[in-house]
């Protein structure tokens with residue numbers, strides 16, 4: 430009897446050490462960005478642990494693939510990526526982690542952009558080698574709360590696949606969160622509605638979905654093309670056009686250079702807003718709803 434008990438304990442220990450499923454254990458989720466991590470938290474509740482590989486203050490286009498990130502992936506049950514080539518740095522990390530649970534196509538792999546129709550898809554075949562950072566179209570869809578709901582749905586489907594025993598909990602959390610987001614979207618629409626049609630200039634093409642959602646007019650970018658630094662000719666033309674149109678607001682994330690945006694703001698009299706793109710990009714913005722509350726209010730105030 431004692432021998433059998435010993436065997437049982439040893440095999441249980443072996444099971445948990447090998448990472449096999451243990452009843453009651455939380456699903457370990459890794460995301461590439463902090464906004465997706467918040468969505469995982471909302472849907473997964475206390476049945477998950479979640480960590481983002483990029484910080485909310487970082488530019489998701491350029492994350493250094495450090496060994497510590499590989500270690501985090503190695504232990505994950507599920508991986509959620511932004512998709513649309515925003516976080517392509519994840520693929521070499523997936524290869525290095527050798528964790529079959531999170532490789533592309535496995536049940537634990539979630540591309541949050543599935544079902545999101547991108548805008549600005551370049552015609553023909555585009556190579557990242559040509560410096561194109563938006564080769565599959567504009568990947569900044571999480572700044573549109575309506576498109577972001579598709580990401581929440583993709584996360585729900587992923588969690589249900591990985592831990593079917595928790596499906597009812599996940600679905601209830603999802604329904605509650607989507608209802609809360611829908612209420613907020615109405616609030617945000619109302620705040621932005623007096624500003625419909627007003628022109629806004631941005632540094633990078635990160636705010637196009639955001640502006641389009643509230644009926645604002647995306648007027649132009651300080652970068653002539655994504656990730657291509659502005660020339661003085663481009664900036665001069667842009668300033669002339671902005672003055673002619675009466676553009677009042679410029680949007681920029683903290684990690685983009687200040688020089689040209691500041692110069693343009695001074696020359697044209699437009700207000701320069703430095704805004705976070707991600708959850709945690711600024712102190713106190715610890716959830717997507719807090720982030721969007723802040724962004725909508727900042728932009729609406731600047732346009733008032």
Ligand SMILES: [Zn+2]
Nearest residue numbers: 562633634655
């Ligand atoms: Zn971009």
